[in-house]
Amino acid sequence: ESVLALDDSALDVDQVDNLIKICPTKEEMNIIMGKLTFDTVHDFMAAFCVSLQQFFMELMRVPRAESKLRVFSFKLKFNAQVSEVRESLNIINLSAEQASYLLSTVMKTVLSLGNALNQGTHRGDATGFRLDSLLKLPDSNDHRMSLMNYLCKALADKQPELLNFSKDLGSLQLMHASKLIVRSLEGDMHAIQTGLNYVVSEKKKAKKDGPVSRNFR
Structure with a gap:
């Protein structure tokens, strides 16, 4: 119920990620449910066996349990991920606003050159250039x-x-900006967008699950 309701007061991100790691496939689920019987374990393992069976039985009731867990994990990480990207x-942006007049003039000279x-040629009327072209x-x-x-x-x-x-x-903002890896930032933004797309996709599928997923929102 906590997973279906995306209840972050019941589970934290580490617990959800651990559930994802142990979430079995349908084939593995069938094997587990078929093997875990009182005939195959000692008496002192009986209680554990029952608990494990109950856990997997509850898991089997959730359509696409792993997908819903991944949505839950994304929700728990979302604010921190967005805050980190926004800060970068x-x-x-601040560095661009504070950019040196002298440097911007040099860049304009390079562009004119x-x-x-x-x-x-088709390159003769460019309005800008890639910074890595300076290396050439x-x-x-x-x-x-x-x-x-x-x-x-x-x-x-x-x-x-x-x-x-x-x-x-030498401004502090420019020093911070120089340490940022643009590709890493692009990767973080792409990961957020991919996660959002995954959430939208799973929520559409959940609408067809019936009453079992009515709290998944």
Whole structure:
């Protein structure tokens, strides 16, 4: 009943996850129910045998018990997962708002340089670029000067103050943001979305279970 009602006052997340781990398949359930008899255990195991049978009998009454347990586990973890993702996103947003004017100007210069080099192609009117493309600047050259060297020379000649952009990157928020792994954050967000989809799917199935799942909501 606690599982069907998603009653978080009766079970905590560790207990639910442990139930998921021991939740048997239908085939395993049939084997267990067929093997657990008083003829196959000693007298001192009889009480345990009865309790175990009762447990699995109750479990068998719940349609797709493991799926419902996973929904329960997701519910218990949901607030903490969302809070963690929200905190990371807030750090990134604050960092973007506090981003150095000098750094943003350097980035605009890189974008302008890239568009100039790609003029006449479908890449010649880009509105942005991937940060990992900056790693290619030292390798891009015309056998005389790399794009990195050209960029530094152009900035030194026309806007030398921009070369000091690193001095503006010491804010606490920027330091926190630099430690965040974007792919990990994307994975966390994907896990939440996948969990929500799983919940919606199971709730649709539960509507067809009849009275046994009426409290599953």
